[in-house]
Amino acid sequence: MAELKRTGISLEEDLLAGFDQLIARRGYNNRSEALRDLIRDALLADAVDSNKPVVGTLTLVYDHHVPNLAQKLTEMQHHAETMVIAATHVHLDHHYCLEVIIMKGRSKTIREMSDRMLATRGVELGKLVLTNSGAELKPNK
Ligand code: NI
Known part of the structure; x- marks a missing residue:
C-alpha cells in the first residue's frame, strides 16, 4: 500500500452533514475511507470513459x-x-447455464465484446461490471 498523505478540504456545513449521514448509513467508520472510495470510483469512471485498461x-x-x-x-x-x-x-x-467471464483489456474493447455476447440469441440475462485495482493496469495488447 502506498504511503498515506494528509490533506484538508473545506466544505459547506450542510454538505458535510449530508455526507456524514450517507457514510453512516453505508457503514463507514470514518470520512477518510469514505472519501478514498469516492475518489477511487471517480478514477475508475474516468478510466472507463477514456478507454484505459x-x-x-x-x-x-x-x-x-x-x-x-x-x-x-x-x-x-x-x-x-x-x-x-x-x-x-x-x-x-435443465435449461439454463450461467457463465462468468473475466477479461482484461481496454474498456471499449471489453464493452464491445460484452455487448456482442449479450446480444446473441439465447442469451437472456447478463451484466458487465468494469473495475480496476486503482493502479494503472498494463494492457496485454
Ligand atoms: Ni451448462
Missing part, C-alpha cells in the same frame, strides 16, 4: 438448448481482442 466481469445466463449457442460464445472468447483471464460455467438447471 480495466478488468471486466461479464455474467451471462443463457438457454443451452438454443442450437450452437454455447459454441458461439466460446468462439467469441477465443477470437476476442481482449484477454479472457478466466471463465466459469455453472449448469443452473
Whole structure:
C-alpha cells in the first residue's frame, strides 16, 4: 500500500452533514475511507470513459438448448481482442447455464465484446461490471 498523505478540504456545513449521514448509513467508520472510495470510483469512471485498461466481469445466463449457442460464445472468447483471464460455467438447471467471464483489456474493447455476447440469441440475462485495482493496469495488447 502506498504511503498515506494528509490533506484538508473545506466544505459547506450542510454538505458535510449530508455526507456524514450517507457514510453512516453505508457503514463507514470514518470520512477518510469514505472519501478514498469516492475518489477511487471517480478514477475508475474516468478510466472507463477514456478507454484505459480495466478488468471486466461479464455474467451471462443463457438457454443451452438454443442450437450452437454455447459454441458461439466460446468462439467469441477465443477470437476476442481482449484477454479472457478466466471463465466459469455453472449448469443452473435443465435449461439454463450461467457463465462468468473475466477479461482484461481496454474498456471499449471489453464493452464491445460484452455487448456482442449479450446480444446473441439465447442469451437472456447478463451484466458487465468494469473495475480496476486503482493502479494503472498494463494492457496485454
Ligand atoms: Ni451448462
